[in-house]
Amino acid sequence: MKRIGLLTSGGDCQALNATMRGVVKGLANNVDELEVYGFMNGYKGLIYGDYRMLSAKDFSGILTRGGTILGTSRQPFKLMRVPDDKGLDKVEAMKQTYYKLRLDCLVILGGNGTQKTANLLREEGLNVLHLPKTIDNDIYGTDMTFGFYSAVNIATEAIDCIHTTASSHNRVFIVEVMGHKVGWLTLYAGIAGGADIILIPEIPYDINQVVEAINTRVARGSGFTILAVAEGAVSKEIAALPKKEQKKKMEEIAKKYPSISYKISEDIEQQTGMEIRVTVPGHTQRGGSPCPYDRVLSTRIGSEAAQLIMDEQYGYMVGIINGKIKKVPLAECAGKLKSVSPNSQEVMAAKRMGISFGD
Ligand code: F6P
Numbered sequence: 001m002k003r004i005g006l007l008t009s010g011g012d013c014q015a016l017n018a019t020m021r022g023v024v025k026g027l028a029n030n031v032d033e034l035e036v037y038g039f040m041n042g043y044k045g046l047i048y049g050d051y052r053m054l055s056a057k058d059f060s061g062i063l064t065r066g067g068t069i070l071g072t073s074r075q076p077f078k079l080m081r082v083p084d085d086k087g088l089d090k091v092e093a094m095k096q097t098y099y100k101l102r103l104d105c106l107v108i109l110g111g112n113g114t115q116k117t118a119n120l121l122r123e124e125g126l127n128v129l130h131l132p133k134t135i136d137n138d139i140y141g142t143d144m145t146f147g148f149y150s151a152v153n154i155a156t157e158a159i160d161c162i163h164t165t166a167s168s169h170n171r172v173f174i175v176e177v178m179g180h181k182v183g184w185l186t187l188y189a190g191i192a193g194g195a196d197i198i199l200i201p202e203i204p205y206d207i208n209q210v211v212e213a214i215n216t217r218v219a220r221g222s223g224f225t226i227l228a229v230a231e232g233a234v235s236k237e238i239a240a241l242p243k244k245e246q247k248k249k250m251e252e253i254a255k256k257y258p259s260i261s262y263k264i265s266e267d268i269e270q271q272t273g274m275e276i277r278v279t280v281p282g283h284t285q286r287g288g289s290p291c292p293y294d295r296v297l298s299t300r301i302g303s304e305a306a307q308l309i310m311d312e313q314y315g316y317m318v319g320i321i322n323g324k325i326k327k328v329p330l331a332e333c334a335g336k337l338k339s340v341s342p343n344s345q346e347v348m349a350a351k352r353m354g355i356s357f358g359d
Pocket of ligand 1: 010134135136178179180231241286
């Protein structure tokens with residue numbers, strides 16, 4: 001007999017359902033009896049005891065369905081130790097729910113912040129497993145997160161579509177890609193979509209270099225240029241400032257422009273006089289069905305989690321390293337960010353293709 005709790009927390013992405021299906025099918029097919037408690041809307045469900053008992057049937061037919069059947073919410077890690085507005089101790093409340101239901105394990109699907117809370121619950125003595133989801137691919141200890149390649153597909157399609165209109169009108173186009181503080185999604189979609197310029201937070205840009213790259217294209221007879229810009233892109237000027245000053249400058253930009261792309265667009269327009277358009281695919285990047293790669297990754301990660309539960313091994317994130325599914329101690333990965341190395345093979349390959357990073 002196994003009793004497990006499941007929750008999905010943080011921003012949604014494709015393949016959350018596929019991963020939960022992997023866990024539940026992996027257990028249902030291999031243990032005598034299984035009780036599954038699905039906590040609603042992320043950690044909220046665990047804190048306030050909002051759950052549904054689910055059966056293996058609930059996980060049938062959801063391999064291809066995006067979003068999460070459990071709902072999700074953001075519960076910032078830094079507020080977990082802060083009582084709620086009625087004075088409730090959230091960590092104690094989560095422990096009480098866990099013990100009341102006599103769970104063998106809590107399986108937590110989420111990104112970096114979610115992982116930190118999972119690690120906190122581990123430190124508090126609960127059996128937890130963390131399964132790494134995010135379109136940002138910024139989780140340390142795993143080469144890939146589920147959701148990432150599905151989002152790469154969508155952002156790439158956006159760049160593909162922009163290509164035809166940009167070339168017809170001889171315009172400069174900025175496609176703004178999600179990714180929070182890292183540039184994985186922009187880098188992959190930028191390469192896959194054949195962008196001419198890629199701007200990511202890990203390689204701060206110099207606007208003069210960006211303009212030079214555009215002018216070089218014009219001089220070579222290309223009337224249009226496509227920039228893939230990460231939502232977290234930052235200029236060299238700002239990156240060189242002390243952290244506090246950086247924050248202040250970014251806040252000023254956020255007040256004046258809908259996002260960094262509009263500031264870059266204005267700067268380019270002022271220097272080149274060219275016609276520029278900004279396209280923001282936004283949350284479409286997190287929507288729709290998981291791509292086949294993510295369906296396979298999720299099934300592998302979910303089924304490994306099921307095996308760990310059968311073996312009573314807890315306190316891990318289940319990730320993928322060099323193509324092999326691995327369990328990584330939460331104590332080793334929680335709280336760390338995986339960013340793009342400016343010297344990575346991907347960046348080098350892009351530079352060899354003539355893609356400018358504005359550096
Ligand atoms: O972490 C996933 C992500 O989509 C980021 O790429 C983005 O910065 C953020 O979530 C958007 O968050 P929200 O859905 O809360 O607007």
